[in-house]
Amino acid sequence: MKGVSFARLIHAKPIQFASPYCIGLRRTTMHYMAKQTMTIRIEPDVRSSLDAVAAATDRDRTWVVNEALKAYLETYQWQIEHIQQGVREANAGKFAPASEVKRVIARLRRK
Numbered sequence: 001m002k003g004v005s006f007a008r009l010i011h012a013k014p015i016q017f018a019s020p021y022c023i024g025l026r027r028t029t030m031h032y033m034a035k036q037t038m039t040i041r042i043e044p045d046v047r048s049s050l051d052a053v054a055a056a057t058d059r060d061r062t063w064v065v066n067e068a069l070k071a072y073l074e075t076y077q078w079q080i081e082h083i084q085q086g087v088r089e090a091n092a093g094k095f096a097p098a099s100e101v102k103r104v105i106a107r108l109r110r111k
Helices: 006-010 044-057 061-091 098-110
Strands: 012-015 024-027
Touching (some): 044 061
Antiparallel strands (some): 012 024
């Protein structure tokens, strides 16, 4: 494969042919965002769990940590946005009547 860099070769996907003796490669383009290094301290059991997830998903620790942080941040950003919306509504005087609050609490107690 004259003129093909190793970096391009490792990002190639196999092409399926009718004959099991034919192998072809199709180059795919992968985009990477700039990354920054961050050092953290974690407890040994968290490290073990992280390693187990990485092994089970056939990914490296960095990928698992990034996915976990994205999910965590998405959840808490949603929560913060809804809390802020509730505060804005409260500041604007938009409250539920006491009867509605009692009805909802009674319904939740039955569950």
